[in-house]
Amino acid sequence: MSSLNNVAAGKKFVRRNEKLKPSTDISIGGALDTLRSHLNVKDERPTIPLGHGDPSPFACFRTTHVADDALSNAVKSAKFNSYVPVGGILPARRSVAEYLSRDLPYKLSPEDVFLTSGCRQAIEVIISVLSYPGANILIPKPGYPHYDSCASANNLKIRHFDLLPEKAWEIDLEAVEALSDQNTVAIVVINPGNPCGNVYTYDHLKKVAETAKGLGIPVISDEVYGHLTFGSNPFVPMGVFGSTVPVFTLGSISKRWLVPGWRLGWLVITDPNGFLKEAEIPSSIKQYLNMSNNPASVIQGAVPQILENTKKDFFENTINLLREALDICAEEIKEIACITLLNKPQGSMFVMVKLNTSLLKDITDDLDFCIKLAKEESVIILPGVVLGLKNWLRITFSIDIPSLKDALRRIKSFCDRHAKPQYLPGSKLQSLQFHEAVESRIKCDMKVQRYLDYIFHCHPMCGLPN
Secondary structure, eight states: OOOGGGHHHHOOSOOOOTTHHHHHHTOHHHHHHHHHTTOOTTOOSOOEEESSSOOTTSGGGOOOHHHHHHHHHHHHHTOSOSOOOTTOOHHHHHHHHHHHHTTSSSOOOGGGEEEESHHHHHHHHHHHHHOOTTOEEEEEESOOTHHHHHHHHTTOEEEEEEEEGGGTTEEOHHHHHHHOOTTEEEEEEESSOTTTOOOOOHHHHHHHHHHHHHHTOOEEEEOTTTTOBOSSSOOOOGGGGTTTSOEEEEEESTTTTTOGGGOOEEEEEEOTTOHHHHTTHHHHHHHHHHTSOOOOHHHHHHHHHHHHHOOHHHHHHHHHHHHHHHHHHHHHHTTOTTEEESSOOSBSSEEEEEEOGGGBSSOOSHHHHHHHHHHHHOEEEEEGGGGTOTTEEEEEOOSOHHHHHHHHHHHHHHHHHHBOGGGSTTSGGGSHHHHHHHHHHHHHHHHHHHHHHHHHHHOGGGTSOO
């Protein structure tokens, strides 16, 4: 059989799209596949997944019967077996507009709503619509890597701004102003935060809106974890500030209703002043969706009943489960010397912890830590490098309590086994004072690093714009 490379006088038969390579390398799914490939098949213990935000496999995180009944009714009605309009059927779009309007000072219309196959497709749509040659986008670090993947695939230059751990992961607005220019298309805000679990205050979001207005850029507000909050800060949707700056709100039923596999999300425009309509952004969104796929028609048929009829006690039960799991996670982490929780999350399903490799004798970085942990303890957690922070770890706590406790015991056993002798359990360096000292040092180091990054990016000697 002749080689494909000999086809057509030496021309290669097929070539791959090289843009997809960097996108794959920074994906959460790709990282989790790598970690799973290192699992020890001889380990008879169950693998405990703390690497992604999908609690649905656990019985305690079962969705409401309202959602089950709504989907069943939609299927049995035989009214949703046909193709659906671009952007979604009217009853579903109307119900999403009404659901989101409950928290806004003005009413959204169905024309402001575009239904998507989960929040991931909403990200793909808005990034594609806003992209043009030479443009750039402001993305948080740490953040959700699908934004980087989509920007890279669309030749959109990525400019990362820091989230500040010493300020509960608030946005570094000074960095945002320094990074933005006339070719910046938007700033991405994730609230409640993934991966840090931050929930921004009204005052901070107001400052974000005012900063974006001053820079002349819209806000892409990722609210897929909207209302999943259990701290002192209530959830405030970015759309509240739509009269200050145009807002693209991205969301879904995946997290709050615990059905990520149903793939029903939305891209919603909050723009009372009409700037986006004037720029023909809604028509561009429709044009893009014309080339893409729609959410399943039966899921769209179920949406009105799901959004309108779900009882408050279902949401409260989910919040109580997450709060209990977080409390356990935070307490157990205090007993593990090499990882430090700087800020207890107020929302979402994750804790972001700092890994101190200097306390370990044979761990080089966060990826090495996660690979060896998977191999030795059958526990999967996500290395921070995937999210933009090397030597950090994202741990999911949205699983059943017995499995969470088992996983944390395994992590502690792993860390004790790999600890340098002076950091073994029982030493003075396992004390609370030691953890507090490490926490203070981490915050100081991160401030220094941000200053150096600022100098590198903004100083004229670097050949970059002032």
